[in-house]
Amino acid sequence: MLQRGEPVKQVKQDKAKNHAKDSYNYTDKLDPMKISLKRIFRSETTGIFLILFLICLVLMVVCRETFPTSDNLLSVARQFSYIAIAAIGELMVIITNGIDLSVGSIMGFGSVLAGFLMHEWAFQVPVAIIIGLIGGGMIGALNAFFITKLNLPPFIATLGTLSIARGLAYAITKGYTVPCPDAFAAIGQGYLGPIPLPVIYMVIMGVSFAVFLSRTVVGRRIYALGGNEEAAEVSGINIKRIKCLVYILSGVLAAAGGIICAARLGVAQSTLGLGYELDVIAAVYIGGASANGGSGTVLGAITGAAIMGVIRNGLVLLDVSPYWVQFAIGTIIVIAVAIDQFRAKYNQKRQLREVKA
Amino acid sequence: MEDDNLEEKKSMRGIVMPYILEVRNICKRFPGVLALNNVSLDVKRGEILGLVGENGAGKSTLIKILAGVYSKDTGEIMFDGQKVEILSPHHSHQLGISVIFQELNLFPNISVAENIFAGREKSRGGFMNYSQTNAEALALMKRVGLNCRPETLVCNLPVAQRQMVEVAKALSLKAKLIIMDEPTSSLTERETQLLFQIIRNLKAAGVSVIFISHRLNEIIEIVDRVHVLRDGENAGVIERPDLTEEKMIQLMVGRELKKIFPKAPAAIGEEILRVKNLTVPSVLKDISFELRSGEILGVAGLVGAGRTELMRVIFGLDPFSNGEIYINRRPVRINSPEDAIREGIAFVTEDRRLQGLILGMSIRENASLVALRALQRAGFIKFRAENSLVREYVQKLQIKTPSLERKVSTLSGGNQQKVVLAKWLAVKPQILILDEPTRGIDVGAKAEIHRIISDLAGQGVGIIMISSELPEVLGMSDRILVMHEGRITGVLEREEATQEKIMSLAVS
Structure with missing residues (x-):
């Protein structure tokens, strides 16, 4: 006997509306083999690039002396690289119509785990890093278990692991800051020529996962699952396996972002990444992922992180109070997603007109 | 003088119009299909009319027009002697038409009484007047033989009783015509008999009922006349004396079989x-x-x-x-x-938009989806092989498209279905x-x-x-x-x- 207010088990409602609505990617999928001007012009990522370009242009004028220096620009890039790396993992989760709220906590947990191993138990730096990454992957696996085996909605499941992972980070450090060996710090503080290493890592991971998503079978299946889970299942795609994969990858990449950030700082703090999940998720959506799942690109996610990083930097250079920075970021997320909806609808109409003609 | 005229008019109405509902030459077209073609239908006052036809004959389109969910393209509807245009479900209720759909339009998480008066709540200054709601609901529930308490949540009721809630709701709307779509599909024998008793009570009270069902033996038991639809057109009306299962089946399917x-x-x-x-x-x-x-x-x-x-x-x-x-x-x-x-084994599912295709993806991506396993080298997709495989089947199945990269959402139904077929045929x-x-x-x-x-x-x-x-x-x-x-x-x-x-x- 159900009481008033208790959830009633719903019959599977008709999801035709969601599927009929065309996803963000309004262009005909242009042949991935051909790299042509047409493709670059019509790709939705170009739109995001344009926005980034415009913002940079504005800042170059307004902050003529401070913004366009190589020091500043490289520093900005380094700042958003941690978010960008985690955003790559989050992107894959969002493509499959899920969400991972625990990425901020995993950033903290992974870095603290590695730091602890190096400091307390004198582990070798590479080994500690690998174990830190595996730790992130295990939290991801926990997410995957909650979502695929216990059938918890991703929002609820990752909300739980958000606290679980952060709690583990506190437990490991007991609140103390963990100093890290120099060899570890070199990984985050070093340069390749003029470019900070974290930026290099971001580029390497960005390219690798962009290739993974666009050119491999698993990548194609991830998009298929996000586009229409039922159709993907009927077509023989193992839904549970793909979901497990994306959550584990999200965990590993979040841990990677956290470890690189800790390396830059030279210490591992249990509060690392506190609140970062909002930036990570915002980066993915600003970068063009559809709220309905099924689309989004790595380049878009990284550009989204860049936009937020540049705006933060700009506001700081303009001496704006840090509180207003938060307000600005929030406003931009809403505007970005609204523009996205607008374009999807506009292009759907445009395509229908073409077909009728 | 005026009163005399009024009396005359009233009795004239009684004689001239024995029908509560007259539907004349309704046509309804959806993209690609003519659902109703010159359909006409009559329901007498206080009559139980059976409406039968195969899947796709047009029954549910017709009742949705009467319910105000769809609008007719052409044709006339006369209800209670007046020509009407049914503009919305609300308007349909106001006219006195109540439709009980097979899926039941109830809110499972609120009570019986709240469901009955949903949208027309008894309130005092914005606050729900529960005592009045429950009391009035109780009276209606007694009329349909629903014995539970009006505060019972609908999700805690079995299907048969939920149907009674719908009937009670129809009565509260002072319906003159109640349309029931497959009301007995989830009922036991005993519950079906109870429902029939209620329908007969309704008839005695002057309410007309359109009874839609595939259970022809039940139709014979309860209805006064049967109206048969076939392929969106009238197939015939069967009066009580001639009513047999064979006759109904004959009218339901009796079409010329052309060698197509x-x-x-x-x-x-x-x-x-x-x-x-x-x-x-x-x-x-x-x-x-x-x-x-x-x-x-x-x-x-x-x-x-x-x-x-x-x-x-x-x-x-x-x-x-x-x-x-x-x-x-x-x-x-x-x-x-x-x-x-x-x-x-390959499975081309019933609904290509929901289960067969990924609408946001291209023809190429959809068509290669099952064959991906064979189109890979070390996990990477062999694009050249993918392209030639898809092109092969696009040609074989004659899918009309200027490019393989077109989103499948832009294709016609026939071409979409061919893409689904291509997807499966590609794995032989x-x-x-x-x-x-x-x-x-x-x-x-x-x-x-x-x-x-x-x-x-x-x-x-x-x-x-x-x-x-x-x-x-x-x-x-x-x-x-x-x-x-x-x-x-x-x-x-x-x-x-x-x-x-x-x-x-x-x-x-």
């Missing part, structure tokens, strides 16, 4: 699929049949007979509690679509299951798809085809399986099968 379906003779070979005693509790009972290579096995039956459910089980999408499946005489375990695909299945393969597709594309299916059979593929279109089933199948409420009620060979035989097996 080019089923070429094919050599039928060895058994490739055998299903034994397949059971899913409350859904499928003890299903057994075989399929041979080169054979087209039609599966007929009414909506809800279990045809799609059976195919989902064979394909590994749903579990079964009992039974065995043999492929090429070898017992197999199919627990997922992956397993089924590995055994050479030995058993192809088709669920309503030509539903919602224009005549030209339909014929093309039939030709494709026929060719496949000629190449030795075993085909199972679920279809609600009897001419299609009769034209394409070598044998026809008929299902009813989860059981196989009959198997007909091509030569002996007729529309009437199939329909009688489908309704009993």
Whole structure:
């Protein structure tokens, strides 16, 4: 006997509306083999690039002396690289119509785990890093278990692991800051020529996962699952396996972002990444992922992180109070997603007109 | 003087208009299909009219027009002596028409009384007046024989009682005409009799009822007259004295069978699929049949007979509690679509938009989706191979498109269905299951798809085809399986099968 207010088990409602609505990617999928001007012009990522370009242009004028220096620009890039790396993992989760709220906590947990191993138990730096990454992957696996085996909605499941992972980070450090060996710090503080290493890592991971998503079978299946889970299942795609994969990858990449950030700082703090999940998720959506799942690109996610990083930097250079920075970021997320909806609808109409003609 | 005229007018109305509802020459068109073609229908005051017809005959379109959900393209509706345009469901209620849909439009998470007065709540200054709501609901509930408390949450009621809530709601709307769509499909014998008693009470009180059902024996028990629809047109009206099941079936299916379906003779070979005693509790009972290579096995039956459910089980999408499946005489375990695909089974689902295609992806990406496993090298997709494979099938199936990169959402229904077919044919299945393969597709594309299916059979593929279109089933199948409420009620060979035989097996 159900009481008033208790959830009633719903019959599977008709999801035709969601599927009929065309996803963000309004262009005909242009042949991935051909790299042509047409493709670059019509790709939705170009739109995001344009926005980034415009913002940079504005800042170059307004902050003529401070913004366009190589020091500043490289520093900005380094700042958003941690978010960008985690955003790559989050992107894959969002493509499959899920969400991972625990990425901020995993950033903290992974870095603290590695730091602890190096400091307390004198582990070798590479080994500690690998174990830190595996730790992130295990939290991801926990997410995957909650979502695929216990059938918890991703929002609820990752909300739980958000606290679980952060709690583990506190437990490991007991609140103390963990100093890290120099060899570890070199990984985050070093340069390749003029470019900070974290930026290099971001580029390497960005390219690798962009290739993974666009050119491999698993990548194609991830998009298929996000586009229409039922159709993907009927077509023989193992839904549970793909979901497990994306959550584990999200965990590993979040841990990677956290470890690189800790390396830059030279210490591992249990509060690392506190609140970062909002930036990570915002980066993915600003970068063009559809709220309905099924689309989004790595380049878009990284550009989204860049936009937020540049705006933060700009506001700081303009001496704006840090509180207003938060307000600005929030406003931009809403505007970005609204523009996205607008374009999807506009292009759907445009395509229908073409077909009728 | 004025009063005299009024009396005269009233009695004139009584004599001249015995009908509560007169529908004249209604046409309704949807993209690609003419759902209603010059349909006319009359319901007398205080009459119980049965409305029968096959799946797709137009019954639900007609009642949705009466309910104000759809608008008619042409035609007239006269209700209670007045010409009306039914603008919305709210307007339909105001006129005095109440429709109880098969799925029931109740809110499970609130109470019976709240459901009855949903949208017309008894309130005082914005606050719910529960005592009045419950008291008035109780009175209505007594009239329909609903014994529970008005505060009971609807989710805690069994289906039969939920239906009573709908009837009570209709009464509260002071309905003059209540339309019931398949009201007995979830009821036991006893509950059905209770419902019939309530319907008779309604009739005695002057309320008219349109009773839609596939259970022809029940129709005979309760109705005064029967109106038959077929292919969106009037097929006839049967008066009480002539009312028999045979007569109803005859009108439901009695169409000329034109030779539209080019089923070429094919050599039928060895058994490739055998299903034994397949059971899913409350859904499928003890299903057994075989399929041979080169054979087209039609599966007929009414909506809800279990045809799609059976195919989902064979394909590994749903579990079964009992039974065995043999492929090429070898017992197999199919627990997922992956397993089924590995055994050479393909499944073209009923709804291509919901389950067959990924609308946001291109033709190429959709068509290669199942074949990806074969199109890879070390996990990477071989784009050249993918392109040539998709191009091959686009040509074979004559999918009309300027480019493989077109989003499938822009294609017509027929071309979309061909993309789904291409996806499955690309992995060269030995058993192809088709669920309503030509539903919602224009005549030209339909014929093309039939030709494709026929060719496949000629190449030795075993085909199972679920279809609600009897001419299609009769034209394409070598044998026809008929299902009813989860059981196989009959198997007909091509030569002996007729529309009437199939329909009688489908309704009993």
